[in-house]
Amino acid sequence: MIATGGLMDGRDIRASLAAGASAAALGTAFLVSTESGAPRAHKQAILSTVKDSTVITRAFSGRPARGLPNAFIQKLMSHEDAILPYPLQNALTRAMRAAAARQANPEFLSLWAGQGVARARSMPAAELVNCLVAEMAAIMPSK
Numbered sequence: 001m002i003a004t005g006g007l008m009d010g011r012d013i014r015a016s017l018a019a020g021a022s023a024a025a026l027g028t029a030f031l032v033s034t035e036s037g038a039p040r041a042h043k044q045a046i047l048s049t050v051k052d053s054t055v056i057t058r059a060f061s062g063r064p065a066r067g068l069p070n071a072f073i074q075k076l077m078s079h080e081d082a083i084l085p086y087p088l089q090n091a092l093t094r095a096m097r098a099a100a101a102r103q104a105n106p107e108f109l110s111l112w113a114g115q116g117v118a119r120a121r122s123m124p125a126a127e128l129v130n131c132l133v134a135e136m137a138a139i140m141p142s143k
């Protein structure tokens with residue numbers, strides 16, 4: 001079983017393994033890494049988030065997904081019935097998302113993020129991996 005969702009540091013990984021998982025997968029933690037191709041506005045939105053304010057929305061793709069709230073999600077809240085099923089809604093919002101990324105406008109971009117978003121740390125991916133390993137080792141020597 002692979003644990004996932006809201007895992008951001010070595011302590012989280014240790015806790016998942018202690019609870020019986022055989023591995024842990026981290027998404028948001030690496031989204032803000034130097035190598036990540038996420039739009040600058042997406043990275044900035046994550047790094048300026050101080051508490052878990054994520055919401056689940058169908059607004060961008062037509063399928064439920066977790067991300068930071070913004071103007072587009074807000075606007076579609078009162079028009080849930082008008083949201084098309086995936087992949088139609090995804091295709092419909094593609095040009096808008098691309099334009100928002102070009103303009104570094106977080107309000108019309110899909111700001112996907114997990115529940116540990118407030119604890120995201122920006123650094124090169126290799127450095128983050130070393131950091132996670134060191135944090136795990138600090139809690140308990142590996143078996």
Ligand SMILES: Cc1cc2nc3c(=O)[nH]c(=O)nc-3n(C[C@H](O)[C@H](O)[C@H](O)COP(=O)(O)O)c2cc1C
Pocket residue numbers: 004005006007025026027028029031112113114115116
């Ligand atoms: C940018 C981004 C896109 C994602 N897209 C999908 C997706 O299309 N389908 C899916 O099942 N999960 C998707 N996920 C969720 C990840 O597969 C993973 O379960 C999650 O990111 C782990 O939680 P964490 O981000 O809190 O570490 C996505 C996550 C991110 C950050």
